[in-house]
Amino acid sequence: MDASQAISQYWSHANRNLVAKIISEFHYEGAFEIGETSDSNLCAARIGNAQYHFQGRKQIWGSYRIDADSLVRVCEEQNKTAVEANLLLADLKLHLSMSDHRVAEHVEDMNATLYSDCLMMAENAKRTASDMCSMSLIEQQAGIAGHPKFAFNKGRRGWGVSDLEHYAPEFSGHFQLVWLAIRRTSLQVGIANNLNWNHDLVASMLSPSEMVLFENKLAADSLAPEDYLLIPVHPWQWENKLAMAYIKEISDKTLVYLGGAGKQVSPQLSIRTLSVIDDSSGIPAFDIKLPLTIMNTSCYRGIPSRYIQAGPYASSWIKQKCETDAELQQLGTQALEEPASAYLASTAYSQLQDAPYRFHELLGVIWRESAESKLEQGDRAYLMALLFEMDSHGQPMVLELIKQSGLTATLWLEKLFTAVVVPYYHLLVKYGISLIAHGQNVTVVCRDGIPERILLKDFQGDMRLVQTDIPELDALPDIVKQVTTRLPEELIIHDLQTGHFVTVLRFLSPLLEKIEVTELEFYSVLARTIRQYQGRHPELASRYEALNLFKPQILKLGLNLSKFRHDTDNSSDRMLPDMDLYMDNPLYFSER
Structure with a gap:
């Protein structure tokens, strides 16, 4: 089923589910009251100039579990209308006294969420709960609806349809990373356990011939390969952000573009963390976390420099506690260590300390042990x-x-x-x-x-x-x-x-x-x-x-x-x- 077919078939269902979620979560946060009639399962909420009626039941935390199929929207003239998220957003605008300017960006997030919800519904219609129990961790990423509290949990503001199809987890796509060579003296680097960056980390992603090819590219440019670290970046981030934001660093050879290479990766639910999916040598040792300057749920998904050098030591310390603390040993708790990370500041943006945070989180990488590497038969x-x-x-x-x-x-x-x-x-x-x-x-x-x-x-x-x-x-x-x-x-x-x-x-x-x-x-x-x-x-x-x-x-x-x-x-x-x-x-x- 293509996208247009999925949207046509599941539009009403996706909207009802989203409206039910918004009413439940915004009520939970105190935006409006929900009233119950003598029939305790029949509820109503006035939002703006509209009244919403539905079957629902109050849960132990005070939120309502709403039957999406029972939702009815009645406008001021007592006319029933369609139950759609865009109408509810207009009702919320009035109820919360929001400006058109402020609401507009949420319309973008709403539409992107509905788009992906429709396609996920089409795909999940083929699966049973038993099938879900048999899915690998990578397969699970495509089947999870997203953040349960955020209304618009798949906004990915900054991405178009093609980007979603290539890089969003629900599409189960895979792709190669782009590789850069960055001068060691310009990078912030955190690394633990005496790992060698290129030999222990990069070599888990690139073949020996690819590494030689990159070294030869540097040498051909009269650069010493030993002066550089190889850094992976997300192809979308390179094309849409880094190639322009780091133009000065490119000009003075602080940063050298090497091109796409290495094993195929697939996005996890967080989008910026990637799983290796074609590791012919066995179970992949690492996942890779990369910045993506897109707004999703609450923030832009960059990587801040603050924790880069400390992160490997934090994860190593927690891993050691899991291995030596008697309680954690008994529980079998394990840590997915993050043994290495790196960050490169943009010369231009680093001069603007009060600039929006997204400009300070453009280029970095965190290597994390894969969950698969911890599993036993x-x-x-x-x-x-x-x-x-x-x-x-x-x-x-x-x-x-x-x-x-x-x-x-x-x-x-x-x-x-x-x-x-x-x-x-x-x-x-x-x-x-x-x-x-x-x-x-x-x-x-x-x-x-x-x-x-x-x-x-x-x-x-x-x-x-x-x-x-x-x-x-x-x-x-x-x-x-x-x-x-x-x-x-x-x-x-x-x-x-x-x-x-x-x-x-x-x-x-x-x-x-x-x-x-x-x-x-x-x-x-x-x-x-x-x-x-x-x-x-x-x-x-x-x-x-x-x-x-x-x-x-x-x-x-x-x-x-x-x-x-x-x-x-x-x-x-x-x-x-x-x-x-x-x-x-x-x-x-x-x-x-």
Whole structure:
């Protein structure tokens, strides 16, 4: 089915799903109220001058699970209209008193999201939940709908249709990287474990003949190959950004364009991280993370220089803790080390410190161990985000995994929370280190459908330290401490509470009601798992109170309203979430 056919066939369905998501998430963030009639499942929301009626049910976190097919939009004249995202966006414009100028950029994101949603629906119609359980990690990237909270989660602002088809994960495309030679003395480089950049890293992507060809190109230009490092860049980034932004560096041979070469890569869900897909030598050792100056969800997807030199030391330190800490050893937790990274500043933009941040994040690379390199025979790895995906028959993937495991739902959840939540919580309370555990950052390794362990990743920018000095942090390299954000306990706990409980488990828990596990029971299992961990480590009791997961109410972080108000194109800083509201904590009430 081509794009025009998919859009025609799935347009109404995609719009209804998106409208349901927007109403649910904007209500959750406090943009408007949802009223319930005497029939508790019949709900209504007034947005602008329109009234939306639907079947829905309030969930334990306060958000609504809406039946998209039941949605009806009634305008002021009591006329029913089409249920379409563009009409809802116009209603929100009026409701939130937004200018046409500000809304226009969100129209672009909305259309791009609907475009990809229609094509994904056409493709996913062929798959069952059982098929999804059999997908490789690379195949999973194409089947995940995207960020569950952001309304327009596939905006990719700056890309056209051809770019999407070549570089977006839902199209399952593959391509070669472009290679540059960059003078060593001009680069910021971070490298750990005595790795050799060209021989250990670049050689995993380029053949010996390609490396010789590049060396000969440099020599033919009267340049010494040993003075340069070979740096991969995304072909879109080179064509659309780097070839112009680094024209001075090209002129003085700081940067030499070498051309496309190497193994084929395929985009992961984050778009800028790429998996090697044609490694004939065996399992690929590394994934590669590259900047893409496109706006997607909340920010431009560049790579900042701040963490480049510290990142390899941070990931090496966490990997060492996973291998030596008794609790993490018992849990089987592993880290996907990021052993090397590099960054080149643009001479022109580096003089403009207050320029929009995207101009300071144009050219860099992070090498990361591949998840596949950590798997043993019989293992199957899943992105946590895949668990709440559903097939075209409405069967959630998580229920298929539970079925395959042969365990009761409660026991399966205990296994999941022990494998996933406990390691993140332990790193925080024991070592003062927080990693943001959203759905695409958490890789769950299962065997026969049973969660066994997780693979940690993303240590550059998605890692924070507790503000309080604790002795366990003394051994963390100073280079890491100098660049890593430190937060007080009451805020850093949100990397787990909001980053995982709200952003992942909030969407997972309602799905188990299909097999008669209520949301309260779901969070009772989570609470019990955390309490069991605390019982194993009484020596950390004082920290449990400071990093309290069981308060009656917790801060609610809002993303969509913040994005709607943020000057996304001209800001020198990334968007920050709204933190104005509180909500009831299911963990607290699960123990009452």
